[in-house]
Amino acid sequence: MGQKLLMKGNEVIAEAAVRAGCRHYFGYPITPQTEIAHYMAKRMPEVGGVFVQAESEVAAINMVYGAASAGVRVMTSSSSPGISLKQEGISYSACAELPAVIVNIVRCGPGLGGILPAQCDYFQAVKGGGHGDYKMVVLAPSSVQELYEMTVEAFNIADKYRTLVMVMGDGILGQMMEAVEFKDKENIVAVDKSWAVTGTGMKRENNVITSIYIKPEVMEAHNNKLQAKYKLIEQNETKVEVYNCDNADVIVTAFGTVGRIVKNVIKTAEKEGIKVGLIRPITLWPFPVHAFEKYAQTPKAFLSVELNAGQMVEDVRLAVNGRRPVHFHGRTGGMIVTQQEILDKIKEIIK
Amino acid sequence: MFNKRINVFTGHFGSGKTEVAVNYALQMAKRNEKTAIVDFDIVNPYFRTTDARAILEENNIRTIIPMFANTNVDVPALPPEVNSLFQSEDFKVVLDVGGDDLGARVLSRYMEEISNGGYEMFFVVNVNRPMTDTPQKIEEMIASIEESSRLKVTSLVNNTNLLQFTTWQDIMEGHKLIEKASQKLGIPIAFISCMEENCGSVAEHTFSKVLLMDKNIRLPWDNIC
Numbered sequence: 001m002g003q004k005l006l007m008k009g010n011e012v013i014a015e016a017a018v019r020a021g022c023r024h025y026f027g028y029p030i031t032p033q034t035e036i037a038h039y040m041a042k043r044m045p046e047v048g049g050v051f052v053q054a055e056s057e058v059a060a061i062n063m064v065y066g067a068a069s070a071g072v073r074v075m076t077s078s079s080s081p082g083i084s085l086k087q088e089g090i091s092y093s094a095c096a097e098l099p100a101v102i103v104n105i106v107r108c109g110p111g112l113g114g115i116l117p118a119q120c121d122y123f124q125a126v127k128g129g130g131h132g133d134y135k136m137v138v139l140a141p142s143s144v145q146e147l148y149e150m151t152v153e154a155f156n157i158a159d160k161y162r163t164l165v166m167v168m169g170d171g172i173l174g175q176m177m178e179a180v181e182f183k184d185k186e187n188i189v190a191v192d193k194s195w196a197v198t199g200t201g202m203k204r205e206n207n208v209i210t211s212i213y214i215k216p217e218v219m220e221a222h223n224n225k226l227q228a229k230y231k232l233i234e235q236n237e238t239k240v241e242v243y244n245c246d247n248a249d250v251i252v253t254a255f256g257t258v259g260r261i262v263k264n265v266i267k268t269a270e271k272e273g274i275k276v277g278l279i280r281p282i283t284l285w286p287f288p289v290h291a292f293e294k295y296a297q298t299p300k301a302f303l304s305v306e307l308n309a310g311q312m313v314e315d316v317r318l319a320v321n322g323r324r325p326v327h328f329h330g331r332t333g334g335m336i337v338t339q340q341e342i343l344d345k346i347k348e349i350i351k
Numbered sequence: 352m353f354n355k356r357i358n359v360f361t362g363h364f365g366s367g368k369t370e371v372a373v374n375y376a377l378q379m380a381k382r383n384e385k386t387a388i389v390d391f392d393i394v395n396p397y398f399r400t401t402d403a404r405a406i407l408e409e410n411n412i413r414t415i416i417p418m419f420a421n422t423n424v425d426v427p428a429l430p431p432e433v434n435s436l437f438q439s440e441d442f443k444v445v446l447d448v449g450g451d452d453l454g455a456r457v458l459s460r461y462m463e464e465i466s467n468g469g470y471e472m473f474f475v476v477n478v479n480r481p482m483t484d485t486p487q488k489i490e491e492m493i494a495s496i497e498e499s500s501r502l503k504v505t506s507l508v509n510n511t512n513l514l515q516f517t518t519w520q521d522i523m524e525g526h527k528l529i530e531k532a533s534q535k536l537g538i539p540i541a542f543i544s545c546m547e548e549n550c551g552s553v554a555e556h557t558f559s560k561v562l563l564m565d566k567n568i569r570l571p572w573d574n575i576c
Contacts, residue, residue, distance in 0.1 A: 031396050115396045263572065264572050
């Protein structure tokens with residue numbers, strides 16, 4: 001391992017992208033993710049890359065569409081309202097099977113909402129915020145070190161499947177400082193991109209990148225192809241952290257930074273003789289259904305803790321499938337769940 | 352360390368200015384100085400002086416925060432109450448300024464008041480931050496902050512850390528780098544700041560000028576017990 005540095009989550013995302021070979025970044029500032037663009041503006045010229053502050057989020061995602069079509073590693077980033085603006089371009093890119101990385105450092109909503117942290121874009125990210133039957137891989141890191149490693153991995157997954165990958169963190173993760181240790185050499189998995197539109201040189205048929213298929217039979221066949229790809233991703237790329245779940249009285253589910261809050265609650269609960277487990281989905285899509293199936297009969301109940309009004313809890317209920325009660329605790333508006341609140345809720349459940 | 356009336360804390364964003372400024376104010380108050388602290392950061396949305404408001408006010412430190420700090424908007428509005436600190440000389444003042452030249456620009460508005468009040472302008476350095484990890488980058492950062500604030504940095508603070516992983520050796524290695532910048536610029540290192548829980552005992556034995564700090568800016572998963 002290489003040098004240990006103290007970095008802000010947003011800076012690490014940008015540095016990780018550069019290390020992963022991304023030389024094209026298009027973005028538009030919005031709190032709490034603006035440091036990504038700030039860092040890229042300085043860093044890209046040093047590595048011969050391209051930084052463009054686009055005129056809007058809509059423009060930025062369409063620049064991503066263009067760069068990805070040319071077969072280069074490309075990234076854009078924003079925060080909740082900005083990601084909403086990008087949805088059309090996201091759906092188009094998904095249909096055109098373009099590999100790209102999209103970062104959402106989530107702030108509270110709905111509407112203009114505010115600059116404080118939240119996890120209220122879970123539905124938008126995993127259920128398809130844009131139109132049509134598409135999926136994108138959604139990674140939910142919980143520390144600055146994970147932000148680094150998962151951002152690099154996001155580019156590999158994107159290239160491997162010709163898919164969009166979203167790295168989703170809340171504002172705390174983007175803004176917080178933490179020690180990060182960069183690897184001496186990144187694991188960059190190069191893939192053949194002979195599909196890219198890079199000029200035929202009059203030596204081959206032209207490639208076409210499109211999201212329109214005029215004949216309905218062909219459009220359906222393309223949909224089936226996408227669905228088969230999503231099945232494959234579900235089989236290969238599901239990631240989850242399972243902690244302390246054997247013989248647990250209650251299993252808490254949480255993603256991102258909330259997972260870290262829960263880990264401290266587990267320590268406190270242990271002292272009071274309550275065994276609490278944690279299932280932390282690392283990929284929000286594909287959702288780690290298998291982990292829930294394995295532990296479905298273990299606890300008295302499940303408790304999903306989120307910085308929203310109850311979103312991932314729906315997937316938890318589908319996975320647990322009625323075998324145990326599934327409770328929910330959440331905060332909204334930029335408020336953060338406290339360790340005490342979670343502990344109280346656990347006690348209420350097992351009473 | 353606590354001589355001047357106006358104490359300005361500048362630095363690269365993420366250098367730890369806020370934690371240093373809060374601890375500096377707390378220790379100044381413990382010396383029975385009438386102390387005020389201003390959250391002058393209109394750049395950074397999270398993790399700010401305002402987070403430590405309770406402990407500051409418990410210690411009778413007058414705490415002035417921007418109108419919209421820790422709310423859901425990032426409006427870069429300065430608190431009008433600041434003017435009172437320049438008009439009367441009742442208080443010793445700690446100004447916690449935002450990071451980089453962008454954050455320091457706010458000082459330019461009060462350049463005359465600060466100059467006339469007798470001030471120390473600290474530049475807080477953590478050499479584990481990538482933008483201040485060489486003497487040259489430290490010099491460049493100081494130059495850009497001086498330009499946008501229209502004030503001169505008068506003292507350096509070695510706040511080298513890796514949060515909970517900090518060792519005394521890390522701090523000493525940082526010190527060597529900062530000393531190089533210090534010599535070249537002719538700006539003295541005022542003190543080393545470090546968390547008491549990491550390096551407290553070593554620090555007290557090795558250096559006379561150490562600001563031993565408690566962690567006041569906390570994360571939601573820090574220990575509650």
